Amino acid sequence: MTENAAKRLKTSDSGAVAIGTHNGHFHADEALAVHMLRQLPAYASASLVRTRDPALLATCHTVVDVGGEYDASQNRYDHHQRTFTTTFPGRPTKLSSAGLVYLHFGRAIVAQHLKESEDSEVVGVVWRKFYESFIEALDAHDNGISSYDPDAIAAAGIEKRFSQGGFGLGAVVGRLNHNWNDVLPSDPVEAQAAEDARFELASRRIGEEFDRDLAYYTTAWLPARAIVQAAYAKRFEFDPEGRVMVFEGLSVPWKDHLYTLEEEQKTEDQKKVLYVLYPEKPTPGAKWRIQAVPVSKDSFQSRKALPEPWRGARDAALDEITGVPGGVFVHASGFIGGNATFEGAKAMAEKACSF
Structure with missing residues (x-):
């Protein structure tokens, strides 16, 4: 000291x-x-x-x-x-x-x-x-x-x-x-x-x-620390294995805090967060994003990228591939995607977890 x-x-x-x-x-x-x-x-x-x-x-x-x-x-x-x-x-x-x-x-x-x-x-x-x-x-x-x-x-x-x-x-x-x-x-x-x-x-x-x-x-x-802690504590409400974390207001800098929480709580690999959901804007009716958690803060490699068949698809074509309405896009690398609604983003996360 x-x-x-x-x-x-x-x-x-x-x-x-x-x-x-x-x-x-x-x-x-x-x-x-x-x-x-x-x-x-x-x-x-x-x-x-x-x-x-x-x-x-x-x-x-x-x-x-x-x-x-x-x-x-x-x-x-x-x-x-x-x-x-x-x-x-x-x-x-x-x-x-x-x-x-x-x-x-x-x-x-x-x-x-x-x-x-x-x-x-x-x-x-x-x-x-x-x-x-x-x-x-x-x-x-x-x-x-x-x-x-x-x-x-x-x-x-x-x-x-x-x-x-x-x-x-x-x-x-x-x-x-x-x-x-x-x-x-x-x-x-x-x-x-x-x-x-x-x-x-x-x-x-x-x-x-x-x-x-x-x-x-x-x-x-x-200030983001407490928000990530609260979202991490609620993750089992969105996935029984705790693999989906949701920010219900606006995304905050979450990566450092997530890794720290997982380390502190000795989270098993199969129960670590794979996807983070957040609205694009803090306004009613905003579109939602689904982001794959990287293996480390500065890595371009995801723990589980969004499914390969979804990558590069947009709008109606994405809906057809995923079977989830409201699709906006999935990045060609699979690290992020979007949906018109929270329900749609959550459904994408559920399907991606089991893909």
Whole structure:
């Protein structure tokens, strides 16, 4: 359990705070670490010192990603030491400076967004979820940890089908460094100022992504939690095996919450949700969707896609194939379909479960 950030932070009477990090080529982890700190009142007006000079770093209130020291009591957050092995609770990935700052200050940042105590349950829920969904990727990127075991990939003979453009979170920052052949000011002071300006831009840029994602998890993902819990609890009303879950108002972000509920309740595979039904709009007479549950959050593979004969069919042709009136469409991949009414969507789900 990390110490409450408000209790640990101490600033001088003048209120002047400086954050130190290294100069030279910058990376996503320290750019985000600086942004996160500046979300807190104690750091809101903090100046930035980019240097590798130990004497200058010693004058900084907080130092990230440089200095060879991890000591939260002294606000030193480097991860490059040979002996450094710290990870986020329950996760295997070694932390970067971003992960270290989030470990110690993330609860305070989340609490500000939710207007809750740092120790509240909901703050803890979002704090852990946001680490896994956003921060951990940066920790892995900075520490050279691949998403998949490279040896296992090579042994399986799996080759990448296409380039993703190299546009991950790390690239958001990396692309803002000077190119090797850029013309830089000849004066060292001016050159450093130009580099610092690029770093500040990079910190704001990845900070925008951080702020946007955190806003989603606090204002959309978290409120959806109770709605998914209620729908999950009622699923046996729609299918005796609990394989159909229904949102009776409007669909909410449900995948994360569904997988968590199934894991927490140790749901047997044959009773896991296969299809989710929801209206297209929260208005009377709205059409309904039937969506197959993917095998994982980001997978294009469904636990049980809608039947192959239905795929690509629409309207009357779909009615004839399914034997259910009111059909609108079924996607060519079978991951989603539609019907004019709830009763029609439910009938499609019943037939798909037993197909």
